[in-house]
Amino acid sequence: AQTVTQSQPEMSVQEAETVTLSCTYDTSENNYYLFWYKQPPSRQMILVIRQEAYKQQNATENRFSVNFQKAAKSFSLKISDSQLGDTAMYFCAFMNNAGGTSYGKLTFGQGTILTVHP
């Protein structure tokens, strides 16, 4: 079984600055996906970014980028030019893509509450 750990329960950042959220995971698999989901106060889960384990290049989506360190089993999220709308809970998640039995099941970390201050 895999585990996902987010060791920062809360983070804060000033508007326009950069912040990095940490995530580590444990798995014996080689073929998997990693995700960052955003959950604003509305409760809606929004996919922020996705990384395929076999791709060495770090994924980027506009102001959001990841630092994927496969050997260290680390997957951090960097938010550049933080905006007030980035205030939310952020979840790191793992999905095993090996074999035929994963069926898209996600394993989530505990979450990090990010507050962006004006």
Add this chain to the structure above:
Amino acid sequence: NAGVTQTPKFRVLKTGQSMTLLCAQDMNHEYMYWYRQDPGMGLRLIHYSVGEGTTAKGEVPDGYNVSRLKKQNFLLGLESAAPSQTSVYFCASSKNRQVSTEAFFGQGTRLTVV
């Protein structure tokens, strides 16, 4: 686009009562899931379904039952609610393993058991 819709959005139950949460998706997705979200624990998988008529247990299935009689609907039942089932419940769906890895979530149901 409706996407994934959960009914109801809020509910208060008394201990021992039963209820059913309904999840409906209009994206023709094969896979559907029920998660629960608790403070400090993230989301945990309760049950999932890989197609109409099939269900399987997730990480925390005790006290819950599910059914998927129609491809677009996935029902989560609590036969005898307990205070430990106070949580926010999320339904999600994804197309299938070969086509897409993205899961689409409903807006959540906040359930309080008193």
